[in-house]
Amino acid sequence: MSLDPKIAARLKRNSDGLVCAVAQQRGTGEVLMVAWMNDEALDLTLTTRKGTYFSRSRQKLWVKGETSGHIQHVHEVRLDCDGDTVLLIVEQQGAACHTGDKTCFDADVLLTD
Numbered sequence: 001m002s003l004d005p006k007i008a009a010r011l012k013r014n015s016d017g018l019v020c021a022v023a024q025q026r027g028t029g030e031v032l033m034v035a036w037m038n039d040e041a042l043d044l045t046l047t048t049r050k051g052t053y054f055s056r057s058r059q060k061l062w063v064k065g066e067t068s069g070h071i072q073h074v075h076e077v078r079l080d081c082d083g084d085t086v087l088l089i090v091e092q093q094g095a096a097c098h099t100g101d102k103t104c105f106d107a108d109v110l111l112t113d
Helices: 005-010 039-048
Strands: 019-025 031-037 052-055 060-063 072-079 085-092
Touching (some): 019 039, 031 039, 031 085, 039 060, 039 072
Antiparallel strands (some): 019 031, 072 085
């Protein structure tokens, strides 16, 4: 597999060759998690419709839910105007956060109305 060259040309990767990826719950718009993708992870996500990311700590690809069962079925993928962030609209099954929380943004609210 290889990422479509037209898509690859639009990406603005960081110095490690990665682009930020934000996963958002389909229907509610709730932000579930932020992760990183390299070209291969993005290509796999587009072709398999499974949220696939690059683990910076393990230095390898990982498919969300491959060990936990908390999978992401990807319905939509969007690239932001700058090309440095990918938005995934997903149907999350189970917890999105590795801590077991529904989202990675449940634990620490820094400001609210």
